Amino acid sequence: MIFPIWKKCLIQLQIKLSPVEFSLWILPLKVTIKNNIIYIYTPNLFIFRWIKKKYVNIFKKILYKICSNNPPKIIINIEKKKLEKKKCIYKKKNIQIYLHSEINKKYQFHNFIQGQSNQLAYYSSYKFTKNLKNFYNPLFLYGNTGLGKTHLLHAIGNKFLIKNKKKKVIYIHSENFIQNMVNSLKNNSIDKFKNYYRSIDVLLLDDIQFFSNKKKSQEELFNTFNTLFNKQQKIVLTADCYPEYISGITEQLKSRFKWGLTISINPPELKTRIKILLHKAYENKILLSYEVAKYIAKKIFSNVRELEGILKKIQILSILNKEKITINLVKKILNKIKKKKKNINIIYIQKIVAKYFNIRISDMISQKRSQSIVHPRQIAMTLAKKLTHYSFSEIGTAFGKKDHTTVLYAYKKINQLKKKKTEIYSDFIYLFNQLNA
Numbered sequence: 001m002i003f004p005i006w007k008k009c010l011i012q013l014q015i016k017l018s019p020v021e022f023s024l025w026i027l028p029l030k031v032t033i034k035n036n037i038i039y040i041y042t043p044n045l046f047i048f049r050w051i052k053k054k055y056v057n058i059f060k061k062i063l064y065k066i067c068s069n070n071p072p073k074i075i076i077n078i079e080k081k082k083l084e085k086k087k088c089i090y091k092k093k094n095i096q097i098y099l100h101s102e103i104n105k106k107y108q109f110h111n112f113i114q115g116q117s118n119q120l121a122y123y124s125s126y127k128f129t130k131n132l133k134n135f136y137n138p139l140f141l142y143g144n145t146g147l148g149k150t151h152l153l154h155a156i157g158n159k160f161l162i163k164n165k166k167k168k169v170i171y172i173h174s175e176n177f178i179q180n181m182v183n184s185l186k187n188n189s190i191d192k193f194k195n196y197y198r199s200i201d202v203l204l205l206d207d208i209q210f211f212s213n214k215k216k217s218q219e220e221l222f223n224t225f226n227t228l229f230n231k232q233q234k235i236v237l238t239a240d241c242y243p244e245y246i247s248g249i250t251e252q253l254k255s256r257f258k259w260g261l262t263i264s265i266n267p268p269e270l271k272t273r274i275k276i277l278l279h280k281a282y283e284n285k286i287l288l289s290y291e292v293a294k295y296i297a298k299k300i301f302s303n304v305r306e307l308e309g310i311l312k313k314i315q316i317l318s319i320l321n322k323e324k325i326t327i328n329l330v331k332k333i334l335n336k337i338k339k340k341k342k343n344i345n346i347i348y349i350q351k352i353v354a355k356y357f358n359i360r361i362s363d364m365i366s367q368k369r370s371q372s373i374v375h376p377r378q379i380a381m382t383l384a385k386k387l388t389h390y391s392f393s394e395i396g397t398a399f400g401k402k403d404h405t406t407v408l409y410a411y412k413k414i415n416q417l418k419k420k421k422t423e424i425y426s427d428f429i430y431l432f433n434q435l436n437a
Ligand SMILES: Nc1ncnc2c1ncn2[C@@H]1O[C@H](COP(=O)(O)OP(=O)(O)OP(=O)(O)O)[C@@H](O)[C@H]1O
Pocket: 107, 111, 112, 113, 114, 118, 143, 144, 145, 146, 147, 148, 149, 150, 151, 152, 207, 240, 276, 304, 305, 308
């Protein structure tokens, strides 16, 4: 729900700020109003500070204009995440390692829309939670980005926890598993790390292609896998491709992955895309007709994440412009996105990013592996994915014939780092704005 005062404020802000600034900083804010106080919630500390520094005075001025007799007060808070965290803290020589599981309640079986493309993955995941004897272990789900693998992992986790809250059900992204291991090695607490992961009832490990070329981490995963498997504990794994084709993973680990049931999850067909759009619209209280959903579904076919993104944009624009969601409005939005994406090409992105980090453009497409080159290259790859219509493999080709998994890795890494490190976040936003201006 958008409160009328905040809606008026948004209209003024849209006029005052650049479109990028507006959609980047202002639109994602969560706002509630109580007793003439506007509570603004930001997702993290960095954004909290940024909004406070840059925008609070503008908010105040606008509010004073809108309701001069009694302008509301503004309070900014950091939003508390609704994640169910199981934290396990180990102390050793005053060093603490935090190992935690984050099962997201948002992702359940009942809100996973089934169709031909994902029915088998859905069914196998659901059956997996039934604790049937002789059911395959591990369950291995694979498919392209944004098709619902992570959603199903959390749905499995949630189902197990509903049945038994005390079960140690751990969802972890492979990158975090590796990071935890590295930290434990540094802190001399690798035994605690091992014990922790080997005492799990259900291990949900996402995106195992991140283990690629990490020998030591693969060894640890192999041992963890064997221990859990021998104790008949449950293991679910996901990856972006069939186990055999994950490069840089040892044969023994690949063979373990294939011991159980390996299921692909494919891009949703038209009928399923329409169902997903209508369901997401319903969940988010968006008035979307079947005809409009069908129109969008015909235009966007790559993955569900993209469908969600478009729907969000449509919702925001229809609210701001007070326009009904019609095919015409959707057409306008899709054309704008297409134009924007067409105008920015990868060479331009490489040039701007290279200049910013003070490296040569040729370094972008080289095979050099030093951190001073790899980091800008990964940022440029991520920007290319966000700002152009090119696929991961097309971007890889443009960066000196790199594999699509290298680009996917860069994309995920930068997106994670952006959340953790403010300097990387501000570099990224600066470049994003510059390219988008
Ligand atoms: N069949 C579906 N029904 C409802 N929502 C879906 C479905 N498939 C995907 N989604 C939604 O699409 C978004 C992206 O899905 P998810 O993160 O699970 O993809 P993924 O396959 O794990 O991608 P990646 O490999 O990039 O991590 C999520 O918000 C998820 O809820």
